[in-house]
Amino acid sequence: MSALLQVEGLTKHFPVRRGILRRIVGHVQAVTDVSFAVAAGETLAIVGESGCGKSTTGRALLRLIEPSAGSIRMEGTELTTLSPARMRQMRRQMQIIFQDPYGSLNPRMTVREVLSEPLLLHGVATPATLQAKVAEVLGLCGLSSFHAERYPHEFSGGQRQRVGIARALATRPKLIVCDEPVSALDVSVQAQIVNLLQDLQRQLGVAYVFISHDLAVVRHIATRVAVMYLGRIVEEAPAAELFAAPLHPYTRSLIAAAPRPDPAAGRAKASVEGDAPSALAPPPGCAFHPRCPVAVERCRSERPELRGIGPTRVACHLAEPATDRALPRPLDADTPLARRLAVLAAARARKQEGTAA
Amino acid sequence: MAAPLLSVEDLRVEFGVDRNVFPAVDGVSFAVDRGATLGIVGESGCGKSVTSLAIMRLVSVPPGRYAGGAIRFDGQDLLRLPESRMRALRGGRMGMIFQEPMTSLNPVYTCGDQIVESLKVHSDLSARAARDRAIELLDLVRLPSPAKRVDDYPHQLSGGQRQRVMIALALANDPDLLIADEPTTALDVTIQAQILELMKDLQDRTGTAILLITHDLGVVAETCDEVVVMYAGTVVEQAPTAALFGDPQHPYTVGLMAAVPRIDVAADRLATIEGSVPPPWQVLAGCRFASRCPLADDRCRNEPPPLRAIAPAHRVACWHAPIDGAAA
Ligand SMILES: Nc1ncnc2c1ncn2[C@@H]1O[C@H](COP(=O)(O)OP(=O)(O)O)[C@@H](O)[C@H]1O
Ligand SMILES: Nc1ncnc2c1ncn2[C@@H]1O[C@H](COP(=O)(O)OP(=O)(O)O)[C@@H](O)[C@H]1O
Ligand code: SF4
Ligand SMILES: [Mg+2]
Ligand SMILES: [Mg+2]
Secondary structure, three states: OOOOEEEEEEEEEEEEEEOOOOEEEEEEEEEEEEEEEEOOOOEEEEEOOOOOOHHHHHHHHOOOOOOOEEEEEEOOEEOOOOOHHHHHHHOOOEEEEOOOHHHHOOOOOOHHHHHHHHHHHOOOOOOOOHHHHHHHHHHHOOOOHHHHHOOHHHOOHHHHHHHHHHHHHOOOOOEEEEEOOOOOOOHHHHHHHHHHHHHHHHHHOOEEEEEEOOHHHHHHHOOEEEEEEOOEEEEEEEHHHHHHOOOOHHHHHHHHHOOOOOHHHOOOOOOOOOOOOOOOOOOOOOOOHHHOOOOOHHHHHOOOOOEEEOOEEEOOOOOOOOOOOOOOEEOOOOOHHHHHHHHHHHHHHHHHHHHHO | OOOOOEEEEEEEEEEOOHHHOEEEEEEEEEEEOOOOEEEEEOOOOOOHHHHHHHHOOOOOOOOEEEEEEEEEEOOEEHHHOOHHHHHHHEOOOEEEEOOOHHHHOOOOOOHHHHHHHHHHHHOOOOHHHHHHHHHHHHHHOOOOOHHHHOOOOHHHOOHHHHHHHHHHHHHOOOOOEEEEEOOOOOOOHHHHHHHHHHHHHHHHHHOOEEEEEEOOHHHHHHHOOEEEEEEOOEEEEEEEHHHHHHOOOOHHHHHHHHHOOOOOEEOOOOOOOOOOOOOOOOOOOOOOOHHHOOOOOHHHHHOOOOOEEEEOOEEEOOOOOOOOOOOO
16 A cells, blocks of 8 residues: 555754844754654544643644654655745645634634635636636535625534634545644534544545544544654554553553443543653653553663554553453443434434425 | 521622612522532532622622522521621631632731631631641641741742642631632643542541532532522522432533543533523523523513422423433
8 A cells, every 4th residue: 555645763853042142042942853654534633731742743744844864755756855835846745733723713704715825726616617616615615605705703613623624625635633732622623623624534534633632522533542742752653553552551551541421430530740851851662661551671771763563552561452442331321321412313304304305 | 397507688780880780690599518528510600709709798899789588508698797897707717719719818928827817817826836737737638748838938839739728727716617719620631530539538638518609510420419590690400419410400501511521431422502691780580591491482581480399309490301301
């Protein structure tokens, strides 16, 4: 299989300068030696605590941040050595959406203007076809033509994210980097946007690099998951595998800490102590060892390399093939919640029939 | 039966002036028992924070206005208390924790000084004894090397550590009630789990009642004895935690629970609630959820449904409750 996107050894270390001479006194090791591949039409999720390097990775893929080292190939084309002009052309294929689209939408531009820019720039529309193209991409994102004349501040958070997605989608890219796209949204709206992203993927075959700190959202949307800790990937696996049999102690702690909306499930045990250390001076050996519940002497001095165990890549000296698997429970149709949802869905269907008739 | 520690009765808080006055909190009632944890859950803009600020009488007036109801804390109505008595309660018998400790901790004082100051206001400890007590409190909230950290400024700490200091400050004077407004929302799940565990441990030891405000149903399920679901300034459902999750009744509660993706349950597609929360200045005659509710009929759109009991301790504000008649 030839991947859509192939990343090898991606590294970004930010120099830290001090004093009037602005001398470099150290480096924030935001991303170190990150490798992964994304196939057409799939979703690779990147998860981890804040500061672990997710956004830096996402931005480096589009060279919105210049990588310090490494290779990024999109459909075989090496991006890190492209001229600025060629790189701009490449962005027709690669787009990005952010947590707060408001921050990246010009408040003085109507939605029509926001969408026209990439459409004309990349020659996807001509002045003659512009109107139709704008309407088309709005429709794909669940917005109506009358939204085109509105300004970003006139939209709710969820609708604004739809505008952000519409802008990213306008040039029909093959890959969209989604950096915490639903983290600022209320759950009812989050569900709408997650469904929209999934629908668009099914319809258009677009691939996502989906950055999130929310493992429940990731389980729902991802084909594969990469877990980052202090700038490095510590585990990567198909989503079903990662959640059924997490092999890295850090992945296990993240999964255990996610709160479950089910009082019968009991309270999550804080399985990890303390905070993640600073990316200025990651601990020697395994960077996770100061917080790891099972660390041994070797972990303090020798850095574990990523190695394959079944379909999983994991960087832990002690990782072994899983002996038991936590399979997700199927959605039970006979809970009161499920029954009531069915009542609501039936009522909604009746209403839609009523208005259609 | 003992009177509850806190009882909020038909509270109404308004904002705005003249013809643009709108209620952010509209007829909210609930009670918190001594030593219990009550959760208030709902999406943003539902009036959770205004409710918690009102209980501490910290709503800024103007633009806000306490427009009706009572807040009884240990029998006395806080809305009628002189400001000096309120000041003694805040940080004394009522502790508080907010989402972003950076805005509630004073950046120009060390963590220790802030705790010492609060101890001196509410007790007659000597400076020396207050500092020792501050270190003890920082140890209690498991801040690493508390004797050193006591002299740190807030910006020298991580987000999780600042929230620990905030909790130490809130607990300094053995409060009867701890009000925590989204105390873990800005934190990573790993740190969130640590902080929630800490709060529960401290409650077991001190018997403090907790009013926990959150938008996260998972946090509610794991920490609360009882839950109030708020929607657009009103209480739409209230029940003991097991009853709320085992037998959700209000279409909003059902929609909310189904919209949350689960880490332990497989689903092809998330259920959604169409539309979004109406702004509080939008005048609505009937149920505020009607515009988004599949069950809404003419009565729903014209008459606000009262909060009625459908089982002991389980109240729902919906004309169609119980939805399928099969209250489990
Ligand atoms: N422009 C920058 N200059 C210096 N350090 C940075 C910069 N951007 C990010 N960092 C640091 O790099 C690390 C990774 O940050 P980021 O990629 O934003 O993490 P995440 O998105 O996972 O929260 C953090 O320690 C952060 O402080
Ligand atoms: N100082 C204020 N002035 C005007 N409106 C306010 C003020 N504070 C809160 N509100 C309004 O009151 C409503 C409830 O807000 P809030 O209690 O903060 O919601 P929540 O905490 O549930 O997200 C919101 O619509 C908000 O805009
Ligand atoms: S390598 Fe060692 S310290 Fe790192 S996760 Fe594995 S057991 Fe823990
Ligand atoms: Mg980020
Ligand atoms: Mg709030």
